[in-house]
Amino acid sequence: MLPATHARLLETLTAHARRLGGDIVQVSKQEFAGLGLSPAPFTSWDVGVNHDEKIVYFSEFGMGGHGMPEDAAEFAIHLIHEMAHVFACRVSPYDMNGNTAGQDELEFFGWEIAMTLAVGVDLQDFWRLNADYGLGSGRLIRELDTTARQQLVTEQLQVAARLGMLQDGLPVSIRDAA
Numbered sequence: 663m664l665p666a667t668h669a670r671l672l673e674t675l676t677a678h679a680r681r682l683g684g685d686i687v688q689v690s691k692q693e694f695a696g697l698g699l700s701p702a703p704f705t706s707w708d709v710g711v712n713h714d715e716k717i718v719y720f721s722e723f724g725m726g727g728h729g730m731p732e733d734a735a736e737f738a739i740h741l742i743h744e745m746a747h748v749f750a751c752r753v754s755p756y757d758m759n760g761n762t763a764g765q766d767e768l769e770f771f772g773w774e775i776a777m778t779l780a781v782g783v784d785l786q787d788f789w790r791l792n793a794d795y796g797l798g799s800g801r802l803i804r805e806l807d808t809t810a811r812q813q814l815v816t817e818q819l820q821v822a823a824r825l826g827m828l829q830d831g832l833p834v835s836i837r838d839a840a
């Protein structure tokens with residue numbers, strides 16, 4: 663069973679996924695294996711997306727037998743990243759071979775920030791958990807000071823708004839937009 667804090671965040675994130683015409687579905691480790699999804703790297707549990715169905719699937723226990731991180735923010739931040747692949751991306755993250763296609767993930771970074779704010783996860787946690795996120799030209803999040811991070815938030819929220827990913831500051835789905 664999910665710890666209470668995880669369950670509360672899951673409930674909020676699921677409500678957002680449904681508002682955007684999709685869902686987040688928890689399955690068993692065996693069911694997850696049967697879905698044939700490529701699990702996201704860097705997680706001790708399994709999470710993956712069916713882009714066509716607009717569903718983020720996850721299982722509490724991963725293939726390696728590890729479980730959910732104790733840190734609920736970590737759980738939420740990974741779910742938000744996969745949600746961005748579904749709702750803020752017109753193409754599936756996987757190519758025909760199940761590999762991640764060459765996507766510019768920075769395009770939906772603002773969407774992830776907006777969702778993090780919308781569900782009340784602290785941006786400090788967002789920075790901590792995305793410390794190794796690459797910003798292009800070899801720059802990593804962990805190298806930015808507070809001012810640079812604030813600038814990045816402002817910049818990326820503007821990019822997201824320009825790409826039609828935000829409405830009144832709230833992240834929306836671009837899947838059905840022309």
Ligand SMILES: [Zn+2]
Nearest residue numbers: 743747755767
């Ligand atoms: Zn990704």
